[in-house]
Amino acid sequence: MQNERKDLSERLLDFAAGILRLVVRLNKTAIGRHIGNQLMRSATSSGANYEEACGAESKADFIHKMQLVLKELRESLYWLKLVKKSGLISDRDLQPLLSEVEELVKIVAKSIITAKSKGK
Numbered sequence: 001m002q003n004e005r006k007d008l009s010e011r012l013l014d015f016a017a018g019i020l021r022l023v024v025r026l027n028k029t030a031i032g033r034h035i036g037n038q039l040m041r042s043a044t045s046s047g048a049n050y051e052e053a054c055g056a057e058s059k060a061d062f063i064h065k066m067q068l069v070l071k072e073l074r075e076s077l078y079w080l081k082l083v084k085k086s087g088l089i090s091d092r093d094l095q096p097l098l099s100e101v102e103e104l105v106k107i108v109a110k111s112i113i114t115a116k117s118k119g120k
Contacts, residue, residue, distance in 0.1 A: 008107060009054070012047035012069075015104060018097050019043035019076070025089060032088055039079040046072035046104075063115050070108045077101045 023040045026032035046069050053065035080101060084094050 008104075009047070009050060011100070011104060012050050015076075015097070015100050016044045016047050018100070022083075022089065022093075022097065026083070031086075035079055035083060035088070039076060039083070042072045042075040042079065043101075046076065050108075059115065059118075063112060066108060066112045066115065070105065070112060073101055073105045073108060077105060 019039055020043075023036035026036035026039075049065055049068040049072060053062050053069060056062035056065055077098070080094060080098050083089050084091060084098065
């Protein structure tokens with residue numbers, strides 16, 4: 001379990017770092033700055049909320065914090081899809097981040113389901 005947490009923590013950190021690199025490229029226009037700020041906030045807070053979940057005080061606290069992680073990842077997915085749809089960044093450059101956030105959403109959603117089902 002400890003290695004799984006470390007791996008997910010590292011993936012969330014890598015995802016946030018990739019988003020930061022993307023935001024630097026987006027910040028050349030007012031639209032890019034707006035989307036970039038929203039994306040940066042949601043992507044970086046998903047990892048921070050996960051770190052809080054790892055130190056949760058109870059199962060309910062863990063589930064709540066993981067739901068926040070999921071919420072922020074879904075928001076990040078939305079902003080990345082908007083960047084793609086608007087053509088602000090090439091599909092080639094966006095696809096790795098889109099694929100990763102989609103995987104992270106699935107992993108976190110499954111973790112929440114598992115946590116909720118344990119002990120019922």
